Amino acid sequence: xxxxxxxxxxxxxxxxxxxxxxxxxxxxxxxxxxxxxxxxxxxxxxxxxxxxxxxxxxxxxxxxxxxxxxxxxxxxxxxxxxxxxxxxxxxxxxxxxxxxxxxxxxxxxxxxxxxxxxxxxxxxxxxxxxxxxxxxxxxxxxxxxxxxxxxxxxxxxxxxxxxxxxxxxxxxxxxxxxxxxxxxxxxxxxxxxxxxxxxxxxxxxxxxxxxxxxxxxxxxxxxxxxxxxxxxxxxxxxxxxxxxxxxxxxxxxxxxxxxxxxxxxxxxxxxxxxxxxxxxxxxxxxxxxxxxxxxxxxxxxxxxxxxxxxxxxxxxxxxxxxxxxxxxxxxxxxxxxxxxxxxxxxxxxxxxxxxxxxxxxxxxxxxxxxxxxxxxxxxxxxxxxxxxxxxxxxxxxxxxxxxxxxxxxxxxxxxxxxxxxxxxxxx
Amino acid sequence: xxxxxxxxxxxxxxxxxxxxxxxxxxxxxxxxxxxxxxxxxxxxxxxxxxxxxxxxxxxxxxxxxxxxxxxxxxxxxxxxxxxxxxxxxxxxxxxxxxxxxxxxxxxxxxxxxxxxxxxxxxxxxxxxxxxxxxxxxxxxxxxxxxxxxxxxxxxxxxxxxxxxxxxxxxxxxxxxxxxxxxxxxxxxxxxxxxxxxxxxxxxxxxxxxxxxxxxxxxxxxxxxxxxxxxxxxxxxxxxxxxxxxxxxxxxxxxxxxxxxxxxxxxxxxxxxxxxxxxxxxxxxxxxxxxxxxxxxxxxxxxxxxxxxxxxxxxxxxxxxxxxxxxxxxxxxxxxxxxxxxxxxxxxxxxxxxxxxxxxxxxxxxxxxxxxxxxxxxxxxxxxxxxxxxxxxxxxxxxxxxxxxxxxxxxxxxxxxxxxxxxxxxxx
Numbered sequence: 001x002x003x004x005x006x007x008x009x010x011x012x013x014x015x016x017x018x019x020x021x022x023x024x025x026x027x028x029x030x031x032x033x034x035x036x037x038x039x040x041x042x043x044x045x046x047x048x049x050x051x052x053x054x055x056x057x058x059x060x061x062x063x064x065x066x067x068x069x070x071x072x073x074x075x076x077x078x079x080x081x082x083x084x085x086x087x088x089x090x091x092x093x094x095x096x097x098x099x100x101x102x103x104x105x106x107x108x109x110x111x112x113x114x115x116x117x118x119x120x121x122x123x124x125x126x127x128x129x130x131x132x133x134x135x136x137x138x139x140x141x142x143x144x145x146x147x148x149x150x151x152x153x154x155x156x157x158x159x160x161x162x163x164x165x166x167x168x169x170x171x172x173x174x175x176x177x178x179x180x181x182x183x184x185x186x187x188x189x190x191x192x193x194x195x196x197x198x199x200x201x202x203x204x205x206x207x208x209x210x211x212x213x214x215x216x217x218x219x220x221x222x223x224x225x226x227x228x229x230x231x232x233x234x235x236x237x238x239x240x241x242x243x244x245x246x247x248x249x250x251x252x253x254x255x256x257x258x259x260x261x262x263x264x265x266x267x268x269x270x271x272x273x274x275x276x277x278x279x280x281x282x283x284x285x286x287x288x289x290x291x292x293x294x295x296x297x298x299x300x301x302x303x304x305x306x307x308x309x310x311x312x313x314x315x316x317x318x319x320x321x322x323x324x325x326x327x328x329x330x331x332x333x334x335x336x337x338x339x340x341x342x343x344x345x346x347x348x349x350x351x352x353x354x355x356x357x358x359x360x361x362x363x364x365x366x367x368x369x370x371x372x373x374x375x376x377x378x379x380x381x382x383x384x385x386x387x388x389x390x391x392x393x394x395x396x397x398x399x400x401x402x403x404x405x406x407x408x409x410x411x412x413x414x415x416x417x418x419x420x421x422x423x424x425x426x427x
Numbered sequence: 428x429x430x431x432x433x434x435x436x437x438x439x440x441x442x443x444x445x446x447x448x449x450x451x452x453x454x455x456x457x458x459x460x461x462x463x464x465x466x467x468x469x470x471x472x473x474x475x476x477x478x479x480x481x482x483x484x485x486x487x488x489x490x491x492x493x494x495x496x497x498x499x500x501x502x503x504x505x506x507x508x509x510x511x512x513x514x515x516x517x518x519x520x521x522x523x524x525x526x527x528x529x530x531x532x533x534x535x536x537x538x539x540x541x542x543x544x545x546x547x548x549x550x551x552x553x554x555x556x557x558x559x560x561x562x563x564x565x566x567x568x569x570x571x572x573x574x575x576x577x578x579x580x581x582x583x584x585x586x587x588x589x590x591x592x593x594x595x596x597x598x599x600x601x602x603x604x605x606x607x608x609x610x611x612x613x614x615x616x617x618x619x620x621x622x623x624x625x626x627x628x629x630x631x632x633x634x635x636x637x638x639x640x641x642x643x644x645x646x647x648x649x650x651x652x653x654x655x656x657x658x659x660x661x662x663x664x665x666x667x668x669x670x671x672x673x674x675x676x677x678x679x680x681x682x683x684x685x686x687x688x689x690x691x692x693x694x695x696x697x698x699x700x701x702x703x704x705x706x707x708x709x710x711x712x713x714x715x716x717x718x719x720x721x722x723x724x725x726x727x728x729x730x731x732x733x734x735x736x737x738x739x740x741x742x743x744x745x746x747x748x749x750x751x752x753x754x755x756x757x758x759x760x761x762x763x764x765x766x767x768x769x770x771x772x773x774x775x776x777x778x779x780x781x782x783x784x785x786x787x788x789x790x791x792x793x794x795x796x797x798x799x800x801x802x803x804x805x806x807x808x809x810x811x812x813x814x815x816x817x818x819x820x821x822x823x824x825x826x827x828x829x830x831x832x833x834x835x836x837x838x839x840x841x842x843x844x845x846x847x848x849x850x851x852x853x854x
Binding site for chain 2: 039040041042058059060063064065067068071074077078079080081082097098099131132133143147148150151152189190191192193414415416417418
């Protein structure tokens with residue numbers, strides 16, 4: 001924001017996730033001064049959070065400093081602060097530190113958080129998987145349970161080595177597969193003094209199949225692959241409540257489990273509510289066809305926080321591609337407006353869906369009807385993620401190394417400091 | 428400890444540092460059951476802590492899970508717990524969790540901690556650099572100061588971007604050089620909105636030259652190189668006291684500084700004191716020539732916790748090589764005793780000293796009188812550290828990657844989560 005002149009408009013982007021970054025990057029060279037605001041100083045590559053949680057990758061493999069991303073883009077500044085309020089009338093964003101930011105254009109890209117749906121115990125006892133902190137806390141918790149079981153094997157009966165994953169969408173499926181492998185391939189070798197065969201991963205999905213947005217054939221494929229890899233899959237059963245050491249299912253079963261992961265859904269960032277604008281049931285902001293806020297053409301919402309209607313009238317899914325394309329769309333509209341043109345409606349191009357089920361196995365569905373699974377599906381998944389990661393890291397070396405780590409599990413990411421334990425115990 | 432029989436003796440090793448690991452590894456195949464106890468579940472490669480603190484490496488590059496190290500050595504078990512007491516008479520180690528451990532042989536390798544020498548303010552305000560937590564806290568603190576300065580530039584006058592490093596030994600020299608580079612090569616590009624030229628690194632040493640254990644020529648070389656790289660070097664001046672935002676020197680100067688690192692010395696782990704055995708002024712355990720405790724031939728002390736006399740009657744330095752060689756020596760003595768032989772005195776083989784002064788510059792002194800500096804000294808330093816790291820990681824890939832990261836600084840290790848800030852604020 002160093003070169004602000006009367007001619008340049010100031011764009012404040014809230015959130016350094018996929019949507020916010022895409023908008024800021026697409027404004028490269030355009031006559032706008034952009035400020036990206038985020039509570040963290042880095043972008044989190046959320047699709048790979050489950051790998052950090054399962055010790056396949058380390059935190060800095062999927063986190064990249066926001067300032068590093070914009071090093072060569074001189075019209076973007078970064079501010080590390082929380083947004084405390086947005087004054088739409090005054091066109092001002094209030095922050096947890098520093099002066100409020102005045103804007104000409106505001107891009108709301110604050111993302112989503114875990115939705116508990118009011119299920120008893122989720123807030124207190126379950127782990128989410130929406131942030132790097134979530135992933136690191138989960139990893140430390142799981143490793144700590146194994147260290148405890150090495151000292152007091154009787155706690156295994158109580159569920160110390162049982163992980164229940166609630167939610168059979170892509171996150172739940174990927175996480176379950178990775179957990180099964182972590183237990184069998186890594187921890188079983190580390191913990192010779194623990195009967196790791198007794199460690200359980202249970203994946204619970206309320207609907208009648210996994211991966212509800214995929215074809216039934218992919219759902220079946222995911223289920224059989226997970227089961228072959230030792231994951232217990234329970235479908236058509238809800239979670240009624242949970243406490244520190246067990247999960248109560250709607251069919252009356254009670255599963256002793258010291259670790260519960262809540263991957264059953266998300267809701268829009270609370271920022272959507274503080275705006276006083278209209279939201280959906282999931283807290284998402286209702287937007288016009290061009291992604292602007294009704295009555296506020298200078299405010300746009302993109303990604304998980306926005307309720308953008310797709311071609312079939314359904315809301316677009318809360319996935320990275322919608323955020324990225326939405327961010328770029330908004331940048332294009334700003335440029336059009338400066339040129340005196342009217343804005344266009346946002347048109348989402350579905351690039352397909354994919355979910356890994358574990359090492360060397362994934363299901364991939366393209367919009368043209370093509371389906372891949374097994375090793376080819378996994379390679380497609382890998383290639384896609386590498387392409388998107390490379391956008392942030394720009395270094396083939398990291399990608400090779402990352403693929404290597406992922407294939408071999410030969411990495412030290414399961415370290416657990418005494419201070420981690422204290423933090424868990426305290427929290 | 429699964430195959431304990433009447434024939435096998437149980438060796439309890441306290442500490443998974445260089446000394447403890449060397450002892451346990453050297454007992455491979457010997458008729459001993461070994462238990463390594465450490466509060467963390469990993470080994471920390473301490474000589475590279477300063478690189479984690481300065482964002483050159485990430486934590487898991489220098490931390491390796493203890494269980495991973497002993498995966499293929501079946502006579503070693505690992506227990507993650509703190510030692511609360513040692514009962515020499517009952518030959519029992521009491522732990523923070525789990526049953527007490529009985530031993531036939533005890534190896535004390537608990538290392539050292541930062542010594543404050545009673546200087547006012549060090550305990551409360553200075554950062555140490557003895558653990559991974561220290562390094563990560565320091566890194567988060569420094570990056571946070573820059574984020575704050577981006578929002579409130581006036582705090583730079585107050586010392587927000589000034590780091591004072593107390594202690595001009597190898598740690599202080601290496602850290603100062605790396606900090607200077609972090610500021611000028613990395614953060615200056617990240618923080619276009621901060622006048623990073625005003626960031627200062629001040630290295631303070633009470634003696635009249637840096638690197639007191641090296642030759643005066645190496646000391647001079649270190650000083651000129653650091654100064655050329657922007658580090659202010661102050662020698663012959665002590666630190667009188669410090670608070671949250673300044674350092675008071677013995678010559679009357681007061682340096683405004685929001686970050687103070689205490690690298691002025693270490694003292695033996697408090698475990699040495701709880702034993703009730705005789706210690707030196709620095710808290711190190713007095714030992715016999717074979718490294719056993721006087722009156723306790725079944726107890727050995729190695730590394731930083733031990734006061735082992737060198738050939739010249741001086742105590743051996745508290746460096747990795749002394750610990751590694753000490754650990755191996757103890758393992759050999761245990762095998763000798765089992766064979767009915769007497770123990771031998773510990774003979775330390777000095778392999779030389781080295782300190783990096785920054786990228787592509789280091790001073791290396793070999794015991795045969797050879798001296799290297801500049802790029803050759805740095806390559807020697809690099810080679811040596813790679814050899815020792817490879818012992819733990821066994822993977823050329825990591826080393827190449829690591830060297831690459833180090834050369835290019837192209838790595839995302841300067842991430843700062845909101846939770847880090849809270850932890851700093853809370854602590």
